[in-house]
Amino acid sequence: MKKLRVLIVGNGGREHALAWKIAQSTELERLFVAPGNAGTVLWNVPISSNDIPALVEFALQEKIDLTLVGPEDPLSLGIVDAFQAADLRIFGPTQAAAQLEGSKSFAKTIMESAKIPTAEWEIFDDSDQAKAYVRTIGAPCVLKADGLAAGKGVIVAMDLETALQAVDEIMDGGFGSAGKKLVIEEFLEGQEVSLLCFSDGVTACPMVPVQDHKRALEGDLGLNTGGMGTYSPPPIWTAELEASVMKDFVSPTLQVMRERGTPFQGVLFLGLMLTQRGPKILEYNVRFGDPETQVVMKRLKSDLLPILWACTEGRLSEARLEWKEEVAVCVVMAAPGYPLAYEKGVPIHLPELSGQDSVIFHAGTGISEGQLLSTGGRVLGITAEGKTLQQAREKAYELVEKIDFPKAHFRRDIGVKGL
Ligand code: AMP
Numbered sequence: 001m002k003k004l005r006v007l008i009v010g011n012g013g014r015e016h017a018l019a020w021k022i023a024q025s026t027e028l029e030r031l032f033v034a035p036g037n038a039g040t041v042l043w044n045v046p047i048s049s050n051d052i053p054a055l056v057e058f059a060l061q062e063k064i065d066l067t068l069v070g071p072e073d074p075l076s077l078g079i080v081d082a083f084q085a086a087d088l089r090i091f092g093p094t095q096a097a098a099q100l101e102g103s104k105s106f107a108k109t110i111m112e113s114a115k116i117p118t119a120e121w122e123i124f125d126d127s128d129q130a131k132a133y134v135r136t137i138g139a140p141c142v143l144k145a146d147g148l149a150a151g152k153g154v155i156v157a158m159d160l161e162t163a164l165q166a167v168d169e170i171m172d173g174g175f176g177s178a179g180k181k182l183v184i185e186e187f188l189e190g191q192e193v194s195l196l197c198f199s200d201g202v203t204a205c206p207m208v209p210v211q212d213h214k215r216a217l218e219g220d221l222g223l224n225t226g227g228m229g230t231y232s233p234p235p236i237w238t239a240e241l242e243a244s245v246m247k248d249f250v251s252p253t254l255q256v257m258r259e260r261g262t263p264f265q266g267v268l269f270l271g272l273m274l275t276q277r278g279p280k281i282l283e284y285n286v287r288f289g290d291p292e293t294q295v296v297m298k299r300l301k302s303d304l305l306p307i308l309w310a311c312t313e314g315r316l317s318e319a320r321l322e323w324k325e326e327v328a329v330c331v332v333m334a335a336p337g338y339p340l341a342y343e344k345g346v347p348i349h350l351p352e353l354s355g356q357d358s359v360i361f362h363a364g365t366g367i368s369e370g371q372l373l374s375t376g377g378r379v380l381g382i383t384a385e386g387k388t389l390q391q392a393r394e395k396a397y398e399l400v401e402k403i404d405f406p407k408a409h410f411r412r413d414i415g416v417k418g419l
């Protein structure tokens with residue numbers, strides 16, 4: 001394989017983790033991140049991740065051999081189709097395949113065709129009918145904007161009043177076109193696991209399992225967020241469970257997508273609920289998770305580039321994936337106020353790191369006149385590994401304490417469920 005010129009699209013913690021891993025590859029010639037953050041400053045190019053024509057032009061000009069897309073928005077906007085039309089190699093699903101995440105109702109249709117266990121659901125485009133349905137099924141229930149809403153378009157309503165209010169919140173403009181249609185779902189109880197799989201359209205290889213912490217506050221309280229922290233592996237996950245999810249969830253999904261003429265190449269990410277009656281799928285994502293990727297990349301022993309390359313060539317079955325035994329934990333430090341309106345421009349000072357066990361992944365950060373500043377909601381992902389979950393947690397939180405980020409919001413209970 002000739003050395004590769006690689007472009008990563010995105011600017012979050014996930015993209016910093018991918019860049020950190022790819023920068024260690026023996027197959028790399030040169031790396032670019034568009035637009036990146038303060039953590040990826042060595043590789044940044046100032047092009048927005050949704051500016052597809054500019055990204056295509058840059059990739060042609062710089063003779064990029066492989067592009068890797070982090071966020072869902074450019075995938076839903078058709079970045080893969082645009083790159084392929086320009087004869088550029090890109091890792092990720094086409095616009096048609098990305099609907100698995102871009103439309104909750106499309107995803108539900110695929111789950112039904114593939115006969116994958118999921119929550120009972122109905123879809124509405126009229127709020128009176130939606131409310132009548134909420135009154136018949138009662139609470140708890142789950143209400144979801146049909147389109148993309150940055151992980152915030154889901155309301156888990158524990159009582160009827162909240163559920164009725166949620167119908168208005170989602171359908172009356174708060175979510176724009178994403179909320180024109182509303183999915184109402186049965187409430188499922190259990191522990192959640194994120195399973196990310198590499199896929200070349202036919203073959204899928206699971207990555208290590210991860211547990212995310214979606215709620216803003218300790219004890220899984222407060223609003224849903226993009227994710228406040230992760231650890232891997234969650235002890236609740238077993239090899240038998242993985243085998244059954246690969247056979248009964250992942251393979252049928254890939255098969256249905258192929259039969260529809262929209263094969264899925266990229267990362268197929270299953271959000272699973274482990275209920276008393278077995279695993280059920282909550283959602284598909286069509287990309288690496290954030291902050292799942294931070295712990296997955298920390299645990300990946302193999303070189304990432306040959307795996308991505310194999311996916312784009314339909315030869316994933318020949319790729320080798322090796323993982324570290326160590327447990328990894330990522331604690332997200334967010335801006336004061338997140339996930340509601342939050343402060344920006346908070347100055348941050350980071351300590352020097354000693355050793356390889358810990359990494360500070362940047363997310364919403366920038367540099368202004370030499371000073372590191374917060375620029376987004378989720379700002380840093382403090383990631384550490386240890387021989388046990390306890391050890392990994394201790395290392396991660398020790399590092400959190402050393403970070404000077406006034407009024408940062410973070411959860412102290414990341415990974416506690418696994419102890
Ligand atoms: P989604 O974007 O569909 O994964 O939903 C975001 C979060 O809402 C999930 O990670 C769950 O924590 C919660 N959630 C979604 N659907 C359900 C459901 N049917 N029952 C219980 N919780 C759910």
Ligand code: GLY
Binds near residue numbers: 226
């Ligand atoms: N952490 C969940 C996601 O990336 O969607």
